[in-house]
Amino acid sequence: MFAIDVALCTYRRPGVAATLQSLAAQVLPTGVSMRVIVADNDDEPSARERVLAAGAGLTLHYVHAPARNISVARNACLEAATAPAIAFLDDDEVAPPTWLRALLTTMEQTGAPIVLGPVRAQYGDDLPAWLKAADLHSTRPAIRRDGTIDTGYSCNVLFRRDILNGLRFDPARGVTGGEDDAFFSQLYRRGHRIAFAADAMLEEVVPPHRAQLRWLLRRAFRNGQTYASIRLAAGDWRIALATRAGAKGATCGAAAAANVWSGPRWRRALVRGALHAGTVARVLGKRDLRLYS
Incomplete structure (x- = not known):
């Protein structure tokens, strides 16, 4: 049996319920099990009841990681993880049933210890037309001309836990952003290859406050x-x-x-x-x- 811990950080976002429901619908390969770790980054454990209700049917571990600092929440997930592989996604994303299988398949086929998937932005009809045409909210890795990827992100990733060797997300970047870029760049510089699974797609609805130039x-x-x-x-x-x-x-x-x-x-x-x-x-x-x- 191969186990995967799926890590999810949340902060006052009701949409985490839809994320958890999509995880409950994952169709995993034979012999693969999944546990979901949710780190609540609010000062009070405000998401606890919502998470436990939406995560019914999942093997779920809830942890309160107060600080309003995303690195603190991500590190709480790493500390709680026990499985050989860890996946991260965001609390405003929805996963199709084949998401985790696609990441794992690419890891097995390429031998890369880190695999990134794309995130496709969903634009509401009430948002400006230029926004959808420009599509500046979707996420894909920057692939160099030689095919290498030298950094990553935490909104859609699977990686082996044994490559960390104590590495954690930088709390100083937890309020600025970029903590995941720095984290995966360090892993790359340590010699760990990063692969891309184009079919491991997640979807994310763009909220109005981010739909601005x-x-x-x-x-x-x-x-x-x-x-x-x-x-x-x-x-x-x-x-x-x-x-x-x-x-x-x-x-x-x-x-x-x-x-x-x-x-x-x-x-x-x-x-x-x-x-x-x-x-x-x-x-x-x-x-x-x-x-x-």
């Missing part, structure tokens, strides 16, 4: 700051990193101006430019934006 720009800027800190830790030269990012940012600015007639295109170029601007800002010492409270 300002929010997308801020997130991209902070992503650039995270990228810069990761590259600096890997030994990149500051001047070279800032020069490359500055040139790419200028190119994105030109692309935004050239495509001003197209709502999706200029916004997409502007958001990409914000990422490069964040890289330059981090190299110059600007403190990371705090996206979460």
